[in-house]
Amino acid sequence: METLEPLSVFGDEVESVSVVEGHKVTLNSGLTEMKDDDVIQWRFLDYLSQLFGYEYTLISEINVTAASMSVYEDVLDGRFRNRLKLDNQTGSLTITNIRTEHAGRYELQTKSVRKCFKITVFDMKSVSVKEGDSVTLNSGLTEIMDDDEIQWRFGNENTLIAEINKRTDNITVYEDVLDGRFRDRLKLNKQTGSLTITNTRITNFGVYKLYSNYIKAIMFFLNVHTRLPVPVISSNSSQCSSSSSSSSSSCSLVCSVFNVSHVTLSWYKGNSLLSSISVSDLSISLSLPLEVEYQDKNTYSCVLNNPISNQTQHLDISQLCHTCSDSVHCYGSTEAVIRLVLSALVGVATVILLVYDIRSRRAEQDQAHIHTPGI
Known part of the structure; x- marks a missing residue:
């Protein structure tokens, strides 16, 4: 050698x-x-x-x-x-x-x-938080060594955002870096070196790296989830079923959400999953169809969820699915309004004609009385 x-x-x-x-x-x-x-x-x-x-x-x-x-x-x-x-x-x-x-x-x-x-x-850890909430990235230390130096860095650029120098007993938070996205949001624990981010925003999403002289480096992947909207269930059918037997026809429904990311949209029948669709892109709309029988007595729900929260909308079949045998629901809402307005107009016209007829008769009687010679 x-x-x-x-x-x-x-x-x-x-x-x-x-x-x-x-x-x-x-x-x-x-x-x-x-x-x-x-x-x-x-x-x-x-x-x-x-x-x-x-x-x-x-x-x-x-x-x-x-x-x-x-x-x-x-x-x-x-x-x-x-x-x-x-x-x-x-x-x-x-x-x-x-x-x-x-x-x-x-x-x-x-x-x-x-x-x-x-x-x-790096020891890789994943952390999720709801937008607007606070999150703490734990160093795992109970106490920083007297000659240690703790550094927190963010993003692909490895930008220094906070540090503790135990030898000089200095704590520094760099709030103005990266266009000030961390301003008034960073807190360092002087004893453990853990970093807390308050009032989180989508711009705080990303990779955080912890460096220390005495512990292994830790990489945190922080996922900031927006608050979830409530799913909207609507009918795909423009009119009611003409069939009087629900066993021979079905109702088309769709569950929709708008401007969501990193979520899953699902249909459930009771506690059983029927179908689902997931998305990881930013600001996208999702729709998930469902076919049910008109007189189905089962419980259905549409659920939107991410790793930390969910929103549920329960299906009311009687409101969205009905047959024309039911006189109350035989027509669509628009047609029902038109019929109601027409009925009102007909009623008003009838009253007007009746009043006109009465007045005409009285006018004729008064005219006849004027031209009749007195006795």
Whole structure:
């Protein structure tokens, strides 16, 4: 094994890499192919070893001249066993099924190239909150260490939004970043470092990262749900059924909601799910049809839900589904109004004609009395 001098712990150029626990990550050597006389070595230094000034540990190497490729899986208590893969063309290193004990610094060294990578392994957690409510992202700490530094970062840009420096006893909240979307909404717990977001908005949706010197990094995916509207049930039929027997016909219904996201719309018969439709897009409308018999006595309901809340609308079949054998519901609402207005008009016209006839008769009688000679 050829010995190459390792990089210092605090190398000038360090490439930061973030990965969720359980996933895999590839550290690219930057080479398209190795030279014939090249030797590639990968070394690792975890955070605790770094704090105590320990040296890097060799975990894999390729000797092109000797045509050998070695992976040292048993070092460091076997934490890399069955997890390391070397690319025999480029020398890039892949770590599979990564865990928090694999977080730290990785050094790549060849005869011509030196690179250093800092891997942060996140414990991924998902949190949901209703818009307007408060939510706390828990650090998991009971108390911050005296020389620790807690940082909270947000979004793909990894924007620093809050931090605690225990050494200087400073707490800072950066409320004006990202167009002020966090203004007057962030609270840091001085003892635990947990972050609370009050009066949440849709713009607070996204990824929050917690960094600490002593605990594993945590990545929170915060989903902010809008308040759900009540579903609307309506009839698809423009008129009532002409059949007097409900067993030979059915009523077409539809349940609808508007401007929703990340929800599921469902029809239930009692407690049994009949059908459902889900959407993850933003501001979309949903409709779900249902066919029922005209005199069905079962209980039906349309339910709109997301992971934290739901809205239910119960179906009243007698209101939306009826046959023409029922004289009360034989006509549509528009036709019923027209008939009622026409009936009123006919009644008014009849009264007018009757009054006119009475007045005409009295006028004729008065005229006859004037032209009759007195006795």
